Amino acid sequence: MSTDGEKPDELAGTEQPFVSHLIELRDRLVRSCIAVGVCFGVLMLWPGAAGLYDLLAAPLVAHLPKGSTLIATSVISPFLVPLKITLMAAFLVALPVVLHQVWAFVAPGLYAHEKRLVLPLVVSSSLLFFLGVAFCYFFVFGQVFKFIQSFAPKSVSAMPDIEAYLSFVLTMFIAFGAAFEVPVVVVVLARMGLVSIEKLRAFRSYFIVLAFIIAAVLTPPDVVSQLALAIPMVLLYEVGIWAAQIFIKHTQAPAEDTPA
Numbered sequence: 001m002s003t004d005g006e007k008p009d010e011l012a013g014t015e016q017p018f019v020s021h022l023i024e025l026r027d028r029l030v031r032s033c034i035a036v037g038v039c040f041g042v043l044m045l046w047p048g049a050a051g052l053y054d055l056l057a058a059p060l061v062a063h064l065p066k067g068s069t070l071i072a073t074s075v076i077s078p079f080l081v082p083l084k085i086t087l088m089a090a091f092l093v094a095l096p097v098v099l100h101q102v103w104a105f106v107a108p109g110l111y112a113h114e115k116r117l118v119l120p121l122v123v124s125s126s127l128l129f130f131l132g133v134a135f136c137y138f139f140v141f142g143q144v145f146k147f148i149q150s151f152a153p154k155s156v157s158a159m160p161d162i163e164a165y166l167s168f169v170l171t172m173f174i175a176f177g178a179a180f181e182v183p184v185v186v187v188v189l190a191r192m193g194l195v196s197i198e199k200l201r202a203f204r205s206y207f208i209v210l211a212f213i214i215a216a217v218l219t220p221p222d223v224v225s226q227l228a229l230a231i232p233m234v235l236l237y238e239v240g241i242w243a244a245q246i247f248i249k250h251t252q253a254p255a256e257d258t259p260a
């Protein structure tokens with residue numbers, strides 16, 4: 001029972017033995033793996049591993065010279081590379097189920113004000129990552145490949161290797177997906193009290209320079225891809241400052257609301 005003037009602990013009575021936590025963690029990992037496996041099986045049936053690779057390679061193939069195709073320099077590449085892409089696509093499709101299992105595991109150990117912070121961040125970070133990948137695939141790839149092919153000498157026949165293309169695609173997807181997480185990082189830093197909103201605003205000009213440096217390191221050495229990564233990062237930084245003010249206001253702990 002709580003004493004006079006003290007609020008009861010929201011998590012009182014919810015403690016579980018360590019073995020119970022391990023069993024629950026195992027069950028949720030199994031469910032996540034099953035979800036990924038089911039998605040993998042469905043994608044293998046339709047559109048198939050080869051169809052997924054053709055879809056992934058479409059932005060590059062559209063800008064290759066007429067008659068040029070991708071090649072495989074390894075004997076096992078035509079089998080292994082499409083299989084990797086199918087597994088990656090299956091994980092992305094099953095990601096909502098995986099995140100739900102993660103949330104269901106950690107939610108009982110969180111206070112109400114922490115749940116109001118964590119759940120929106122989990123959902124928004126996933127959506128922003130997907131948005132970054134989609135932006136890279138539908139906009140950046142077409143512009144980058146067009147720019148690169150415009151500099152290719154006529155005496156050179158471009159025939160990229162499928163493994164090298166997969167490595168390039170994954171690097172770009174991770175770079176853009178991570179870059180689109182800027183608002184989440186800003187919100188977390190501000191909510192944890194590591195930086196204030198005023199300092200974030202004062203850091204704006206430095207972040208613009210930092211965004212272009214990051215874009216120059218992560219993207220190919222062409223102006224198109226660097227601008228395509230740096231400009232969204234700068235805009236998302238402003239979104240993060242705006243979102244941080246809202247999160248700080250609506251996710252304060254009860255003790256923080258009362259005057260000292």
